[in-house]
Amino acid sequence: xxxxxxxxxxxxxxxxxxxxxxxxxxxxxxxxxxxxxxxxxxxxxxxxxxxxxxxxxxxxxxxxxxxxxxxxxxxxxxxxxxxxxxxxxxxxxxxxxxxxxxxxxxxxxxxxxxxxxxxxxxxxxxxxxxxxxxxxxxxxxxxxxxxxxxxxxxxxxxxxxxxxxxxxxxxxxxxxxxxxxxxxxxxxxxxxxxxxxxxxxxxxxxxxxxxxxxxxxxxxxxxxxxxxxxxxxxxxxxxxxxxxxxxxxxxxxxxxxxxxxxxxxxxxxxxxxxxxxxxxxxxxxxxxxxxxxxxxxxxxx
Amino acid sequence: xxxxxxxxxxxxxxxxxxxxxxxxxxxxxxxxxxxxxxxxxxxxxxxxxxxxxxxxxxxxxxxxxxxxxxxxxxxxxxxxxxxxxxxxxxxxxxxxxxxxxxxxxxxxxxxxxxxxxxxxxxxxxxxxxxxxxxxxxxxxxxxxxxxxxxxxxxxxxxxxxxxxxxxxxxxxxxxxxxxxxxxxxxxxxxxxxxxxxxxxxxxxxxxxxxxxxxxxxxxxxxxxxxxxxxxxxxxxxxxxxxxxxxxxxxxxxxxxxxxxxxxxxxxxxxxxxxxxxxxxxxxxxxxxxxxxxxxxxxxxxxxxxxxxxxxxxxxxxxxx
Numbered sequence: 294x295x296x297x298x299x300x301x302x303x304x305x306x307x308x309x310x311x312x313x314x315x316x317x318x319x320x321x322x323x324x325x326x327x328x329x330x331x332x333x334x335x336x337x338x339x340x341x342x343x344x345x346x347x348x349x350x351x352x353x354x355x356x357x358x359x360x361x362x363x364x365x366x367x368x369x370x371x372x373x374x375x376x377x378x379x380x381x382x383x384x385x386x387x388x389x390x391x392x393x394x395x396x397x398x399x400x401x402x403x404x405x406x407x408x409x410x411x412x413x414x415x416x417x418x419x420x421x422x423x424x425x426x427x428x429x430x431x432x433x434x435x436x437x438x439x440x441x442x443x444x445x446x447x448x449x450x451x452x453x454x455x456x457x458x459x460x461x462x463x464x465x466x467x468x469x470x471x472x473x474x475x476x477x478x479x480x481x482x483x484x485x486x487x488x489x490x491x492x493x494x495x496x497x498x499x500x501x502x503x504x505x506x507x508x509x510x511x512x513x514x515x516x517x518x519x520x521x522x523x524x525x526x527x528x529x530x531x532x533x534x535x536x537x538x539x540x541x542x543x544x545x546x547x548x549x550x551x552x553x554x555x556x557x558x559x560x561x562x563x564x565x566x567x568x569x570x571x572x573x574x575x576x577x578x579x580x581x582x583x584x585x586x587x588x589x590x591x592x593x594x
Numbered sequence: 595x596x597x598x599x600x601x602x603x604x605x606x607x608x609x610x611x612x613x614x615x616x617x618x619x620x621x622x623x624x625x626x627x628x629x630x631x632x633x634x635x636x637x638x639x640x641x642x643x644x645x646x647x648x649x650x651x652x653x654x655x656x657x658x659x660x661x662x663x664x665x666x667x668x669x670x671x672x673x674x675x676x677x678x679x680x681x682x683x684x685x686x687x688x689x690x691x692x693x694x695x696x697x698x699x700x701x702x703x704x705x706x707x708x709x710x711x712x713x714x715x716x717x718x719x720x721x722x723x724x725x726x727x728x729x730x731x732x733x734x735x736x737x738x739x740x741x742x743x744x745x746x747x748x749x750x751x752x753x754x755x756x757x758x759x760x761x762x763x764x765x766x767x768x769x770x771x772x773x774x775x776x777x778x779x780x781x782x783x784x785x786x787x788x789x790x791x792x793x794x795x796x797x798x799x800x801x802x803x804x805x806x807x808x809x810x811x812x813x814x815x816x817x818x819x820x821x822x823x824x825x826x827x828x829x830x831x832x833x834x835x836x837x838x839x840x841x842x843x844x845x846x847x848x849x850x851x852x853x854x855x856x857x858x859x860x861x862x863x864x865x866x867x868x869x870x871x872x873x874x875x876x877x878x879x880x881x882x883x884x885x886x887x888x889x890x891x892x893x894x895x896x897x898x899x900x901x902x903x904x905x906x907x908x909x910x911x912x913x914x
Contacts, residue, residue: 480858
């Protein structure tokens with residue numbers, strides 16, 4: 294895997310850090326596309342009395358076609374969800390549990406310990422990072438917390454849709470097949486399914502289109518668009534801003550100790566731009582040299 | 595008599611009545627000729643007008659015998675039969691003993707629901723299946739007595755027999771009274787019916803002008819009877835009587851095969867602690883979840899935007 298996806302790629306003298314493999318990126322794009330279509334075909338129903346609703350609905354074929362579009366898209370999302378869980382379990386099994394098994398340490402305690410230490414599982418560092426970020430945002434310090442491989446924002450962005458797809462998916466299947474399910478569950482449970490389905494969907498839409506898009510596209514560090522979801526590689530300045538702890542670790546593993554740049558002191562800003570830019574220029578000048586080291590590091594690993 | 599349009603063809607023809615309201619007297623001949631009453635002469639309904647120029651006319655009474663001859667009995671036609679049904683229904687102005695009900699003035703009379711509807715082309719009707727529709731036959735039986743005639747007449751004027759209004763239209767017509775909060779409170783009704791209907795998927799689809807979703811009448815009128823024979827939920831004759839309710843939803847046009855439990859779905863649930871406590875607290879949970887998630891994140895976003903204007907400022911300590 295490290296051969297296919299080198300931890301650091303250098304393009305035009307700038308370092309890019311490996312984040313997501315092709316499988317993850319395709320999963321993400323399918324998820325993003327289905328979410329957008331589901332929101333566009335669902336919200337006109339939730340807000341059917343609003344003047345914009347019929348026009349938006351008409352774009353998806355109106356009352357005759359849009360519900361079908363919504364159901365097919367929802368089904369694709371659920372297939373993706375099932376695949377993702379399958380992929381998650383096999384990946385964890387191959388990368389974490391199988392090595393344990395080979396060493397003969399496959400006890401219940403060890404498994405729980407390994408699972409809790411997975412990079413996407415929330416931990417105490419996330420709590421400290423949130424507190425650190427609040428301190429930074431309220432001007433109590435000018436140091437951003439040094440994020441690890443996955444920051445609390447990314448874990449939030451992962452687990453919120455995970456729970457959301459679960460809730461919206463189950464209730465969606467029930468609403469879709471209400472005649473079948475009411476053989477067992479009472480009819481007024483369908484009322485609750487409608488509420489859960491549409492309210493959780495509104496929450497998810499607002500969460501993704503405001504919070505997630507702000508963090509990955511609209512914030513001044515990445516505007517107009519973050520590209521990591523396409524390329525799988527994150528530029529060095531964003532690594533230093535959001536994942537400094539991980540950045541330092543990767544640089545050391547690759548034998549690039551002397552090229553480690555200081556943490557991003559705040560953001561580049563029209564008001565104050567004397568910090569951070571020097572580092573970028575230096576890395577551009579060091580380009581060819583760094584490239585050699587990466588290749589050496591790659592063969593050594 | 596005749597030629598009323600000599601005067602009434604002028605679009606500006608109007609007067610201010612004793613109550614100070616503007617009354618438009620203009621009759622649009624084009625529209626009138628497309629309406630269901632186009633064959634009835636003006637004086638057929640405005641019976642108090644006998645000379646021209648005429649005195650202020652009384653409101654039209656729909657129960658008047660009119661000039662049309664009813665073909666099964668060859669007698670003058672009248673809507674009087676409808677009154678019998680209506681007086682026996684939940685919308686009656688009088689109770690079982692013939693005494694006026696409390697707030698009887700709130701009860702609908704003919705013109706509260708019926709304007710002078712236009713004929714609608716067949717393309718607008720709801721699901722059409724071959725054969726005689728039972729809900730259409732119910733409409734015939736109000737006035738016509740011979741089953742054989744009803745059968746032939748149905749085939750003759752089949753376009754008139756399907757519902758002439760869109761579901762949204764029906765919901766709005768019923769909502770004129772059933773969404774009036776004062777009227778709802780006066781009559782101890784459990785819901786603003788049009789509003790709570792509009793919160794269901796049926797109502798939402800009706801809002802988006804779906805012609806095939808069920809409206810008020812599809813559930814509240816007993817199959818084979820007319821809208822004038824609606825009864826209260828506590829009347830065993832009513833389609834929405836608890837024991838009958840199970841058979842509404844699983845009609846062949848709607849949710850065939852649905853269980854009786856299916857009909858326990860609360861069509862008229864409102865976000866109200868008194869009316870539907872479970873739904874109230876369930877919704878409240880999601881409101882809190884949404885606010886509790888989004889507000890802190892919006893706060894962080896706002897502070898983040900602010901922070902980016904002064905990236906290196908701090909009140910405590912500076913990094914070396």
